[in-house]
Amino acid sequence: MISVNQLGKRYGDIVAIDDVSFTLSKGEVLAFLGPNGAGKTTTMRILTCFMPATSGTASVAGFDVFEDAMEVKRRIGYLPETPPLYPEMTVSEYLIFVAKLKGLPRRDQPSGLKNALEKCGLGDVSGRMIGNLSKGFRQRVGLAQALIHNPEVLILDEPTVGLDPRQIIEIRELIKSLGGEHTIILSTHILPEATAVCQKVVIISGGRIVAVDSQEGLSSRIRKSEKISLHLRKFDELTIKKILAISGVMAVNDQVNSKENESYGRFIVESELGIDVRERLAQTVVESGWGLLEMKPLTISLEDVFLKLTTEEKPVDNH
Amino acid sequence: MRNIFVLVGKELRLYFISPIAYVVAMVFLAVSDFLFYNQIRFYSGLSMQMMQMQGNMPELNIHESVFRPSLMNMSIILILIMPLLTMRLFAEEKKGRTNELLMTSPITITEIVLGKFIAVMVVYLLLLVLSLHLPFVLSVAVPISWSPLFASYLGLFLMGGVFLSMGLFASALTDNQIIAAVISFGILIGLWMVSPSGHNAGDSAFKEVAGYLSLMSHLDGFVKGLISTRGVTYFISMTCLGLFMTHRVVESDRWK
Known part of the structure; x- marks a missing residue:
């Protein structure tokens, strides 16, 4: 559905992305993970035909993003980093405008609107002015805007930013439910989000892809065992x-x-994995009289792996 | 084509749900009405004098002495308020990041530029129509020759195209509405002023070029009641130039 081949983008001397390649088949959900400024937004902007790449090619649904931009644009729903909203418009007025802009036939507009409002939980605020909505609602309007013409491909730039924890879960569920029918690329710098929602994860840093993996691959890479840090006052060869x-x-x-x-x-x-040995460990230490000073579980979080993969120099060993 | 009208609809909506269109129309009408009233006072004073002198009035013609100066005044007011109508068109989209929506929708840049231009032309046309209350009110008291007035309004309409396309261009250059307005003031006043500076210059070639470039000299022909192909060509080609430059600027934004 989406194939990206050695994509590169430079702003003058600054390399935004370099040699980015990945493919995504229909119905898959892909997460773009990376620190701020890694090139996530740039890649998305190229895929949505907002800007051209300086090198490489990308195609969406078989159409090249540069040669057949119109065909690509028709098939994409895009939620940019800042939701593109007109604060003076009401929610449904705005969504109908977007539907028309995306070329949704007039007879499909009411059902499209109803669908988008329902999916994004906007039913109660459809008549309110966007400028008066809270940030969370605006983000949802942005998402509804991307969905309204029922596009084959959804590109979401940090879709859960600015939402409260309950809303984040709702939006993740929504994205999950959209996968399968739609092909989705989303970017995030929150790792659990990637593993919660996506089948495929691309970790990008400094404009380069550092890892492409499935959700299972990533989590097994992250956790192989439980680790406990132990500090004893004295110890012997036994x-x-x-x-x-x-x-x-x-x-x-x-x-x-x-x-x-x-x-x-x-x-x-x-x-x-899954076995807590702390109680037995403490017992052994105390019985042997080694003097237990400290014992704490070391959680190798997703963040640690992320940092390891995205930091150029070796991270400082904090054990 | 359909896309253009979608955008026209949206722009008009934004003009009329925000106070911009109303404020601009009110100020435009208040100032031009006031200047028109002054012109009539002056004209009626003049007619009194003429009557006392028992002269036949060869030069005293209501179009020449009331409408011509009033409409020229009106065009100055337009120079001052048109940039306020156009400044938001692109600058606001850029600031609010809504240009990302437009540029990733199946709509061409030409359609975007034309849609915005047509929308602001509709607002402008509305201003002109509203200002027609002046001749209508006056026609109750005095017989008015409508044909030179028609030519004048055609001139104003075509000149508005130049104002608005240049304003659109200025708006496309920046994401700051004030900067957009200042740049379009600069362009419009520049185009207006070419003529006087041309008259002062001794060089005849420069004078001719400057005279042709000047908005004022072309508008004056229309306001006198003269629809010339020269004038129509000038206004339309300047409008196209403005729209073309806008298109180039919007397109080049993608490549930055």
Whole structure:
């Protein structure tokens, strides 16, 4: 449905994106992950024919974004970073204008409007002026605007920004439900969002793709085991052996205590996914009289992986 | 074609749900009515004098002494208020990021430019129609020759095209409405002033070129009651130039 091939965009000397390639088949939901300024918006703007690329090609539904821009535009619903709203218009007035602009036939406009209002939970505010709506509602109007002509492809630039947690969940559910019927690309810098909604994740940083993976691939990359950081006042050669004897423990890493005095007595205990060994561990430590100073679970969050993938230099080891 | 009218509808809606169109119309009508009233006072004073002198009035003609100066005044007022109508057309879209919606919709840049231009021309036409109350009111008291008046209004309408297309161009240059208005003031006053500076210049070639470029000299022909192809060509080609430049600017924005 969407294929992007070695896409590049430069603003003067500044390289916004470089050699971006990915494909997306019909009905899939793809998340663009990356820090601010990574090139997410630029890629989306090229796909929506807002601006041309400096190199490479991209096509949507078999139409080249540069050669057949009109055909591409007809098939795309786009929610830009800032929802493109006219504050003086009422919600339904605005949505009807967009429907006409997108070339939705007159007879389909009422049903399109009804659908979009319903899906985005805008029924109660359809007669209100957009300028008087809260940020969350405006974001929803922006989403409704992208949906109104029932496009094959939806491109959403940070669709959940500015929404409260309940609304975020609603919008995610909505996007999930739209997948399958529509092909969706969304950008976000919130990782759980990507894994919650999307089948495919593209991590982009500094204008380059650093990882393309499925949701499962990403989560397995993120979490292989539970890790616990342990700090003991004293220990002996039996310590590692004893800890390894606890059922569920896979490995004990004592490298952290070998180098500096500061981290003397620190261990990282790895255990199988889903097994909490803290109670047994504490018992062992106390019984052996090693002097338990600290024990805390190390959560390797999505953010850590994200940071690892998107930071050029090796992240500082904080264990 | 359909796209153009979708945009015209939206622009007109925005003009009339915000106070812009009403404020501009009110100020335009108030000032031109006041100047018209002064002109009539002057004219009736003049007729009194003529009557006392028992002279036959060869030069005293209501179109020449009331409408011609009033309509020229009106065109000056238009120079001052037209940029206020056009300044928002592109600048506001850019500031509110709604240009992203327009540029990613299946509508060409030509359609966008024409849609906006036609919408503001409709507002302008409305102003002209409203200002027609002056000759209508006067016609109750005095016989009026309608044909030179028709020519004058045609001239004003065509000149409005130049004003508005230049204003549209200025608006496309920036996302700041005030800057857009100032730039279009500059362009319009420039086009208006070419003629006087041309008259002062001794060089005859410059004088001729400047005379042709001047809005005022062309409008004056129409206001005298003369519809010339020269004038029509001038106004229409200047309008097209403005629209063309607007198109180029909007297109070039994509490539930045």
